[in-house]
Amino acid sequence: MSRPTRVWITVIGLVVLLVFIGPFIFGVLASVPNYEQPIVEFSHKRHVQNAGIDCLYCHSGATRSPVSGIPSVEKCMGCHEHVLSGEAPIVKLQEYWENGEPISWTRVYQLPRYVHYPHHVHVSAGLNCETCHGNVGEMDIVTPAQIPNMGWCIRCHQGEENAVELMDCLNCHY
Amino acid sequence: MKISRRDFIKVSIAGAASTVLVGCQPNQRYVELEPYVVPPEEAVAGQATWYATTCGMTPAGNGIIVRVMNGRAVKIEGNPEHPLNRGKLDALGQAGLQLLYHPDRLHGPVVQETPGRREFKPLHWNEAVNILAENVKRAGAGLAIWAGLTTSGHLVDLFKRFAKATDAPAPVFYDLYAALHSYDALASACGGALPTYDIRRADLVFAFGDFLGSGPNPVYYGVQFGAFRGQALGKRGYLAQFEPRMSITGAVADRWVPVKPGHEALAAGAMARIIAEEGFGGAERAARAGELAPEVDVAAVAEACDLEAEALVKLARAFAEAANPVAIPGGAPAGADNGVEATKAVQILNAIAGVGPLAPGVIPPGITPTTPSTFAEAQALIEKMQNGEVQTLLVYGANPVYELPEAAGFRQALNKVETVVSFSPIIDETAAWAHMVLPERTYLEGWGYRVVTANTGRTIISSRQPVVVPFYQDEATGPAYSTGDVLLTIARGIPDAIAALPWTDEVAYLKQMVGALPAGAYGGSDPDTRWARYLQHGGWWPAEDAEPAASIMELAPVKVKAAASQGEANEYPLYLHVYTPVMLGDGRGASLPWLQGSPDPMTTMTWRSWVEINPQTAHNMGIKDGDILKVTSPYGSIEAPAYVYPAIRPDTVAIPAGQGHLDSGRYAKNRGANVIDLLGATTDATGENLAWSNVRVKVERTGETINLPIFEDKKGAQEHLHF
Numbered sequence: 009m010s011r012p013t014r015v016w017i018t019v020i021g022l023v024v025l026l027v028f029i030g031p032f033i034f035g036v037l038a039s040v041p042n043y044e045q046p047i048v049e050f051s052h053k054r055h056v057q058n059a060g061i062d063c064l065y066c067h068s069g070a071t072r073s074p075v076s077g078i079p080s081v082e083k084c085m086g087c088h089e090h091v092l093s094g095e096a097p098i099v100k101l102q103e104y105w106e107n108g109e110p111i112s113w114t115r116v117y118q119l120p121r122y123v124h125y126p127h128h129v130h131v132s133a134g135l136n137c138e139t140c141h142g143n144v145g146e147m148d149i150v151t152p153a154q155i156p157n158m159g160w161c162i163r164c165h166q167g168e169e170n171a172v173e174l175m176d177c178l179n180c181h182y
Numbered sequence: 183m184k185i186s187r188r189d190f191i192k193v194s195i196a197g198a199a200s201t202v203l204v205g206c207q208p209n210q211r212y213v214e215l216e217p218y219v220v221p222p223e224e225a226v227a228g229q230a231t232w233y234a235t236t237c238g239m240t241p242a243g244n245g246i247i248v249r250v251m252n253g254r255a256v257k258i259e260g261n262p263e264h265p266l267n268r269g270k271l272d273a274l275g276q277a278g279l280q281l282l283y284h285p286d287r288l289h290g291p292v293v294q295e296t297p298g299r300r301e302f303k304p305l306h307w308n309e310a311v312n313i314l315a316e317n318v319k320r321a322g323a324g325l326a327i328w329a330g331l332t333t334s335g336h337l338v339d340l341f342k343r344f345a346k347a348t349d350a351p352a353p354v355f356y357d358l359y360a361a362l363h364s365y366d367a368l369a370s371a372c373g374g375a376l377p378t379y380d381i382r383r384a385d386l387v388f389a390f391g392d393f394l395g396s397g398p399n400p401v402y403y404g405v406q407f408g409a410f411r412g413q414a415l416g417k418r419g420y421l422a423q424f425e426p427r428m429s430i431t432g433a434v435a436d437r438w439v440p441v442k443p444g445h446e447a448l449a450a451g452a453m454a455r456i457i458a459e460e461g462f463g464g465a466e467r468a469a470r471a472g473e474l475a476p477e478v479d480v481a482a483v484a485e486a487c488d489l490e491a492e493a494l495v496k497l498a499r500a501f502a503e504a505a506n507p508v509a510i511p512g513g514a515p516a517g518a519d520n521g522v523e524a525t526k527a528v529q530i531l532n533a534i535a536g537v538g539p540l541a542p543g544v545i546p547p548g549i550t551p552t553t554p555s556t557f558a559e560a561q562a563l564i565e566k567m568q569n570g571e572v573q574t575l576l577v578y579g580a581n582p583v584y585e586l587p588e589a590a591g592f593r594q595a596l597n598k599v600e601t602v603v604s605f606s607p608i609i610d611e612t613a614a615w616a617h618m619v620l621p622e623r624t625y626l627e628g629w630g631y632r633v634v635t636a637n638t639g640r641t642i643i644s645s646r647q648p649v650v651v652p653f654y655q656d657e658a659t660g661p662a663y664s665t666g667d668v669l670l671t672i673a674r675g676i677p678d679a680i681a682a683l684p685w686t687d688e689v690a691y692l693k694q695m696v697g698a699l700p701a702g703a704y705g706g707s708d709p710d711t712r713w714a715r716y717l718q719h720g721g722w723w724p725a726e727d728a729e730p731a732a733s734i735m736e737l738a739p740v741k742v743k744a745a746a747s748q749g750e751a752n753e754y755p756l757y758l759h760v761y762t763p764v765m766l767g768d769g770r771g772a773s774l775p776w777l778q779g780s781p782d783p784m785t786t787m788t789w790r791s792w793v794e795i796n797p798q799t800a801h802n803m804g805i806k807d808g809d810i811l812k813v814t815s816p817y818g819s820i821e822a823p824a825y826v827y828p829a830i831r832p833d834t835v836a837i838p839a840g841q842g843h844l845d846s847g848r849y850a851k852n853r854g855a856n857v858i859d860l861l862g863a864t865t866d867a868t869g870e871n872l873a874w875s876n877v878r879v880k881v882e883r884t885g886e887t888i889n890l891p892i893f894e895d896k897k898g899a900q901e902h903l904h905f
Contacts, residue, residue, distance in 0.1 A: 014189060075228030078217040105219070112214040127228075 043151050045114055049097035056145035063137045063144070070137070074126040078113055081105050116150050117141070123180050125156075222253065233649040234261050234720030236632050238625025239274040239281075240767055241331035241359050241552065242266070242399050243634035243642070245720040246275060248626060248649040255279055255626055255650050260401070261720045266634045266642055267401040273780055274767050275401075280774040281624050282653060286847040287607050288621035290659025297602060297615045300845075307660040310620050315672040317574045317601045318348070324573035326563055326599075327353035330580030331360055331554055334630025334646060336692055337578065339550040340669045340683060347679040354563045358585040358768035358858070360554035362760065362839060363398045364516035367871045371511070371525035373735060377539035378402070378636040379508050382409035386420045386504035388497075390446050390528050391513015392429035395783070396762040398512075399636040407434075420504075422497060424449060425513060427759045427794060427836040428829030430783045439497070440831050443757040444745030444876050445487040446515040447524035449494065451475060451742050452483040454530050456498035463502025463534075471502075471534045476739045486744060488831075507535045514759060517875035518745035519866045527742040529735055538734035543641030543724075548695050551633035557865060557872040560590075567595035574601045577612050578622070578665060584611040584769060584843060584856065587872075589817055589863035605665050608773060610846040622665045627652045629664065629688050631695075631721070643699075644721040664688060696722065748864055749816045749878035756799070758815060758879045759836040760857050766840030772850035773843075782838070785825050786893035791854030793881070794827040794836040803881065807896060810886040813837065815879045817862040820855035823888050826896075835881060 055061050064070055069077030085105050088098050104111050119125055130140075137144070142153025154160055165174040173179075217227070224231060230249045237244040237258075245264025249257040258278050262269035291310035292302035305313075318325055325348055327341045333355065341353040360366075369376050376398060381387055387410065393403045410419040423435035424446050432438045441449050454475035461468040484491035501507045511528035518524060532538060545551060560582075566572050568591060575596070582592045596602055596615050604613035605622040613619045622628065630646035652662050663671070666688030673683035685691040697709030702722040706712035716722050747757070762768055764783055771777035778789050785792065793811050805811065809824045813835065822837065830836055841854025866873045 017189060018192070069227040069229075073226045073228040077227030078215050080218040080221045082218070082220045108219050110216040110219050112216050115215050 043114055043116055043149055045149065046111055047097050047100050051148040052144045052150055053146060053148050067137075070127045070131050072128050074124065074128065076127045081109075081111060116152055117156060119156060123158075124182060125180065218253070225253070227252075230256075233647060234263075234645070234718065235626070235649055236630070236644040236646045236720070237271070237275040237278065238332050238646070239278050239770065240272070241632075241635050242401060243632035243644045244271060244275055244401050245644050246271060246278075247720070250649055253650060255282055263719050264642075264644065264721065265640070265723055266399075266636060266638065266644070268405050270401050270405055272401050272404075273765055273777060274771050277771065277774045277776040278624075278626065280776055281607070282626045282650070284608060284773065284847060286609070286773075287624075287654065288609070288619060289654040289656045290662065291618065291620045293618045294616075297596065297617055300609065300614050302609070302619070304659060305618075306658070307620075307663050310618060311663060311668055311671055313618065314603060314620065314668065315675050317603070318672055319676055321348075321350075321573035321601075323349040323351075324571060325350035325576070326566065326572040326574070327576045327578070328560075328563065328580055328582060329353055329355050329578040330357035331355060331552055331635075332357075332625075333552055333579045334628075334666075335550045335552060335633055335643075336630050336688060336695070337666055337669075338552050340666060340688075340691070341576075341578075342550070343682040344669055344673065344679055347673070347682040348676065349678075351563065351566065354555045354560050355552060355580075356555045356557065356560040356582075357580040358762070358839065359398070361557065361585070361872050361874060362517065362762050362768070364512065364521055364871060365398070365554045366556045367516045367521035367866065367868075368512060368525055370868070370870070371516075371522045372529065372539055373733075375539070375542040375637050376635060377511060377525075377529075378638060379510055379537070380540055380639075381406045381419070381508050381510075383413065384410060384419055384504075384506045384508045385413075385417065386500060386507040387422070388450075388501060388507070388509040388528075388531065389421065389423050389431055389435070389513075390425070390450070390509070390511050390515050392425070392431045392761065393510050393512060394434065395430035395764045396767075400764075402636045402638070420500070422500075426757065426831045426834045427761070427827075428784065429761065430764060432829070433784060437497075438829070439489065439493070442486065442488040442744075442831070443514065443759060443834055444518055444747065446513075447520070447527040447742045448478075448483050448744055449487045449489065450509065450524075450527045450531055451740070452478055452480050452487075452494050453498035453501060454527075454534060456480060456495055457502045457534060460495070460499070462499045467502050467534050467536075470536075471530075474530045474533055474737055474739050476741045501531060501535070504535075506537070508532065508537055509535075514761075514875035515745075517871075517873065519748075519864070519873040519876055520743060520745050521866050521871055521873070521875075522868055523740055523742045524745070526737060526740045530737055530740060533735060533737050536734060540637050540639040541733045542637035543639065545633060545641055546699055548698050549631075549633060549641075549643055552635075556870040557863075558870045560586075561863070564590060564592050564595050567592075567599055570598050572599050574603065575599045576603050576605070577616070578605045581606070581610045581612045581769070581846070583615060584846070585858065587817065587858055587861040587863050589861075591863070608845075608847045611844055614845045620663070620665070620668060621654075623648070623652050623662065626650060629666065629692055631692070640724050640726075642721065642723045645696075645716050647717050666691070701725070745876040747876050747878045748862060748873070751878065754815065754878035754880045755833070756879050756881060757831075757834040758813075758857075758860060758877045759794075759830070759834050760861070760874060760877075761836060761838055763838035763840055766838070769840040769843065769846075769850075769856075772840050772853070773847040775849045778849055778853075781893040784829070785827065787825060788891045788893070789853065790891060791820075791822040791837065791841040791857070792825040792890070793822045794825050794830050795881070796830050796832040796834070797826050797828055798832045799835075800824060800826045803883070805881075805883060806887070808887045808890045810884045810888065812882045812884050813860065813879050814882070815860040815862075815877050817877070818859040820857065820859050821884060822855045823890060825890065825892075835879060 066079040067076035232247045237246045244267040245261030247261045248255050260267045260269040260271035291305040294302045421435040422437040423432040424439045426443045455478045458471035509528050509531040511525040515524040586592045602616040604616040604619045606613040607621045627648050632644045634642040673679035696713050696716045703725045704715040765777045765780050805824045837857040842856025843850040864873045
């Protein structure tokens, strides 16, 4: 094979790979989630283990709303106006508060739009937060304890007494 | 060309390596959650909050509930508790969200040196209010206020108090709704109140205007119409619609009676006379008809109306022999030169049947309804402006430059006014000619109330409260003022006004007003509880939901003539039928893309004006769908594409209002034609009301043709029409 032919084949091969396979690999890499939070030092473990704060104190929607909710900056400042107020991460929090800016937290659990997962129904049925979210009290940076896909939902629902009702499609897809 | 295995592997490795290099970027945070900085007291994450308030898109005063998620209004529905619309809502009301999020809304006050140039510069709110205060103070009795019919009751009261305190002329409340709904003609023919009827248990309705699509209370009548069609024991009311162009009401009617324009009242008078002469409906009804219906030559009237005399007899018999018949006046007949007489002629049918309009509710002290001014009052103010007697003009909730006929002279009169101030949230045609614009919050962000327009037999005060915080609170322009607060702030600097407007802000005014109301449907032993319930339920209305009382009108016989046309028949051969379209209303709907894009229910047209023309007339003139027509009246001309419409009389063309804006935001601007350009400033026989429905026009082809933006397939639709 002549040299110019090989060069051409190399170039064409590169183009083909870039166009067809490049986006796929890029997509895979880009979709690997990074759970770093805007206040990097924020630790669930410190809040739960050291301070002994209950999940529902901050995520107060879990008992009465489909979403558990993320605490407002005002709620964080309710404690941190006095607690550890000189430490670097708290100074960062205070900056948000003084500027009137919301904190853009990174989402850890994300369900598709066509699924409804009402927190209040599950908490009222007696589920602990840890059942789905793992032992968050042991985590500095929270990562998903499991992938919340349909098989995972079904495994729980089919073991219940009223499994027939709980397995109805329209319970979650409506 | 031969490729060895080694070459292939080399190429593949090189490609994969370069791809990986390209793909290696830092990981992205792929979804973010932004909680509140300070959450509203009642907010629960993930749960919507519904606030009850009042629609501001039409003057009807429909109660609405607005779904708010995380501080953003996301959906508007009718308020099921509201006694006017009972959970239902029209297209204009549903689309109100787009006014809130309109991209062309002003972020704060603006000024321009030369009116009409549209070169606006931003201004701080405090500075704008100070400038306005100085102007108002300097103007003294030279202050004038022009407002629209959607204005909140508290502003109506504050405007009136302000004008009185400064010896300024009484504010004018006039807009296109006031004109095209013929409020004043209807009210003056019906004992001073806009006539509203209870048709729920009627077995026959004769309607003389489009009361379901474009009347003053389409949602109220829509609810009533449901009951009218589905009565107990499978009974179904019968509707006959008298109009030259089939409206949405005509489309749902059992019988469409295409009366010659201007002759509707003659048909009503002839039917009344037939009842008397033929003795239809029993001795009592026939005797009443004999007293009230003057003698007419039925055959001649039928010919003038372009109807069969036999058809009139059949209709008269059906009306007289129905147990509970109702005749609904309004529409084009009320807007003719003999609008008051025409309305009375229709009312005679009701008097024969022994029914009357519902009695207006008793308005408690301290509550101000938004009562429209007459066209004559509006013209008187324009004359004052032309004479240089007005130094400062405040325009609120109305767009007179767009809404009034050119001949009314409002645009020219603006040149004689030293300072013109608009409160429009978007630069509309009038704001473009203003010196300063202090954008009012939209009705979803503001306070207020409305006494509902329909006289349903009981008073309904519909509350308005902010469902979201004002959308624009820019740092550069400072915290936004509502117009109520602007007035109260200015009043503090004018000794005469301070006593008349003593409140600290508009909420204090409203709280005082609601606290003084008697206990209504929702009770409340103290003013604070009454205030909370007034906001929670969407307003105040009396507890008892008794059957509304109808008042039979005292009428004298009316000898009605056909409406006189504006324009000679030989020069202008066609009648012009103007109507407010279901989607665009008086033209404010043109600013909202949902409404522009929603097909008109009769033609499926979207995004532009059109001229409805009968297939026979179109055939004779060689006109096809989409041909651009030049429509000329004695007062002006416009161009719009033809829509060949079988449900219109051959001697009539119909054009909807609402388009043809030069301003009013990107979705309305330079789109279609303004049919008001074809109208004159002629008043009716009383000299009080605009005669808008008896104009004649001529139609010419311009030679251009467009594809109509319609949602229906008209292919083959005309094959079954024979000329």
